[in-house]
Amino acid sequence: xxxxxxxxxxxxxxxxxxxxxxxxxxxxxxxxxxxxxxxxxxxxxxxxxxxxxxxxxxxxxxxxxxxxxxxxxxxxxxxxxxxxxxxxxxxxxxxxxxxxxxxxxxxxxxxxxxxxxxxxxxxxxxxxxxxxxxxxxxxxxxxxxxxxxxxxxxxxxxxxxxxxxxxxxxxxxxxxxxxxxx
Amino acid sequence: xxxxxxxxxxxxxxxxxxxxxxxxxxxxxxxxxxxxxxxxxxxxxxxxxxxxxxxxxxxxxxxxxxxxxxxxxxxxxxxxxxxxxxxxxxxxxxxxxxxxxxxxxxxxxxxxxxxxxxxxxxxxxxxxxxxxxxxxxxxxxxxxxxxxxxxxxxxxxxxxxxxxxxxxxxxxxxxxxxxxxxxxxxxxxxxxxxxxxxxxxxxxxxxxxxxxxxxxxxxxxxxxxxxxxxxxxxxxxxxxxxxxxxxx
Numbered sequence: 001x002x003x004x005x006x007x008x009x010x011x012x013x014x015x016x017x018x019x020x021x022x023x024x025x026x027x028x029x030x031x032x033x034x035x036x037x038x039x040x041x042x043x044x045x046x047x048x049x050x051x052x053x054x055x056x057x058x059x060x061x062x063x064x065x066x067x068x069x070x071x072x073x074x075x076x077x078x079x080x081x082x083x084x085x086x087x088x089x090x091x092x093x094x095x096x097x098x099x100x101x102x103x104x105x106x107x108x109x110x111x112x113x114x115x116x117x118x119x120x121x122x123x124x125x126x127x128x129x130x131x132x133x134x135x136x137x138x139x140x141x142x143x144x145x146x147x148x149x150x151x152x153x154x155x156x157x158x159x160x161x162x163x164x165x166x167x168x169x170x171x172x173x174x175x176x177x178x179x180x181x182x
Numbered sequence: 183x184x185x186x187x188x189x190x191x192x193x194x195x196x197x198x199x200x201x202x203x204x205x206x207x208x209x210x211x212x213x214x215x216x217x218x219x220x221x222x223x224x225x226x227x228x229x230x231x232x233x234x235x236x237x238x239x240x241x242x243x244x245x246x247x248x249x250x251x252x253x254x255x256x257x258x259x260x261x262x263x264x265x266x267x268x269x270x271x272x273x274x275x276x277x278x279x280x281x282x283x284x285x286x287x288x289x290x291x292x293x294x295x296x297x298x299x300x301x302x303x304x305x306x307x308x309x310x311x312x313x314x315x316x317x318x319x320x321x322x323x324x325x326x327x328x329x330x331x332x333x334x335x336x337x338x339x340x341x342x343x344x345x346x347x348x349x350x351x352x353x354x355x356x357x358x359x360x361x362x363x364x365x366x367x368x369x370x371x372x373x374x375x376x377x378x379x380x381x382x383x384x385x386x387x388x389x390x391x392x393x394x395x396x397x398x399x400x401x402x403x404x405x406x407x408x409x410x411x412x413x414x415x416x417x418x419x420x421x422x423x424x425x426x427x428x429x430x
Contacts, residue, residue, distance in 0.1 A: 002299055006324065006367035010360045013327045016334040017356035021349065021397070090341040097343050116276045122340055123280070 027094075031171045031178065034095045038088050038181040043153060046081040049074055071139035079132050085156055086125035088182060092163055093118035099166055110166045117159040124152045156182075185237075186377055192384045193234075199391040200227050206399055212347060218265065219351050222258055226251075249315055256322040259355055263329045266348045267336075274342055284336055292328040296321035320366035327363045330356040350397030354390045361386025 028034045048054065059067055096114035099107060160182045168175045185193070204224050207213060213220040229251055236244045264285070271281035300321040333352055337344055344352065365383045368374040374382055 002302060003367045003371040003373075006299070006320075007364055009324070009327060009331075010364040010367070013331045013334075013356060013363075014360045016331055016338060017353055017360070020334045020338050020344070021353050093341055094343070115274065119274060119276045119340060119342075123277070126339075 028091055029098065031095075031167060031174050034091060035174065035178050035181050037091045038178070039084055040181055041081060041084050041088065041156070043156070046078065047153065049078055049081070068139040072136055075132050075135045075139065079129060079136075082125050082128050082132065082152065085152060086122055086129075089118045089121040089125065089156075089159065092159060093122070095163075096166070099170065104169070107166065107169050110162065110169060114159065114162045114166055117155060117162050121152065121155045121159050124155055128152055189377060189380055189384070192381060192388065196384055196388045196391065197227070197230055199388055199395065200230065203391055203395050203398075206395060210398070212398065215347055216351060219262055222262065226255065249319075252319060253322070256319075256326055259326055259359065260329050263326070263333060263352060263355055266344070266352050267329075267333045270333075270337065270342065270344055270348065274340075277340060277342070281336060285332060288328065288332045289325075292325045295328075296325050299324060316366060316370060320363070320370055323359060323363040323366055326355075326359040330359050346401035347398065350394060350401045353397050354394035357393050358387055358390030361389065 028037055055071070058070055062070060093115055096111045096118060099111035100115065160179060163182070164175055164179045167178050200223065204220075204227055207216075207220045207223065233244065233247060233251070236247055267281070267285055271278045274281075300317045330352065334356065336342075362383060365374055365379060365386060368382075369379045
């Protein structure tokens with residue numbers, strides 16, 4: 001049994017090594033590539049989905065069984081948004097890393113700020129995903145509260161501002177276009 | 183003790199590959215960027231020659247030297263991997279704390295698990311000393327593979343970038359550690375014995391060295407300028423921007 005377990009661990013470790021060596025993050029070596037890789041996230045829709053008053057309303061007006069089913073559907077939708085936020089953060093992290101190589105000190109500082117915010121966004125997205133998966137198993141009214149407590153949207157908005165600042169320094173003509181992609 | 187032709191060939195091939203690797207490290211002047219790895223590889227190459235002589239001179243000396251070097255090299259491998267991990271985290275101040283917590287708590291879990299594995303699956307060797315040595319080695323290989331897994335899992339999870347040279351070194355260690363762990367595990371269960379075990383183990387090391395050669399020969403060094411930072415020195419983008427502005 002131990003041998004089997006160790007062989008599985010070996011295969012998992014090799015899989016991890018090869019996936020990182022192959023580079024599973026999208027290549028973003030220009031702002032046009034960043035623009036192509038980003039997928040727009042409807043923050044208003046996500047905000048509505050996790051609105052506490054909506055959850056309360058559903059809880060009061062639906063039978064418990066229907067409520068749980070509706071909450072599960074809302075949680076799946078919320079998870080899709082969180083995954084997209086996280087994916088966009090990883091693209092901006094890579095873009096920030098590339099821009100960090102610039103010789104301009106101001107650009108360098110903005111790029112570092114973008115990297116910081118992208119990492120924070122990914123960590124918050126991970127935490128919220130774990131909570132949402134728990135919510136899928138035991139649906140409650142807490143979904144909205146959990147999403148609000150997480151501050152994911154705040155961080156995402158800050159990251160967006162930082163990106164706009166960085167693009168305006170490097171490629172001003174693309175600023176509005178890229179900010180719309182988020 | 184006599185060696186089969188297959189073992190002699192693999193031993194010679196490994197020595198040749200390691201010589202190529204050391205030559206590559208010095209040719210690309212990587213000893214400035216990764217001094218510990220460069221001198222470690224050079225030292226192991228020199229030790230290989232000493233080991234080859236000791237094998238034909240006295241098997242007892244070879245036996246003791248082999249296991250001492252085996253233990254020391256696993257400790258050095260882990261130290262190099264932990265160094266790469268900490269250097270990567272240093273580049274991202276925001277995750278340095280969580281990164282350190284993951285590493286040290288992960289290492290603690292690995293050490294406890296390694297001890298449990300050693301106690302619960304001692305292997306099938308009839309000689310008690312050999313049984314202990316193989317079980318201890320397997321546990322140490324388990325810790326080494328675990329360190330590789332922690333490094334690559336954190337890098338993959340947060341999507342942070344390993345420096346190309348660090349990626350090459352860690353990738354090679356990952357392959358060697360994983361193949362060694364598999365061979366020691368199969369040995370303890372009785373599937374791989376004698377020469378088959380040695381061939382599997384040494385071939386795994388050869389593949390790892392080959393991976394180092396491939397990854398390090400193409401890796402960009404820190405002294406080389408970045409190929410094309412976003413928005414900088416990008417003539418195509420610059421021209422497109424100008425065209426857009428003219429159109430306005």
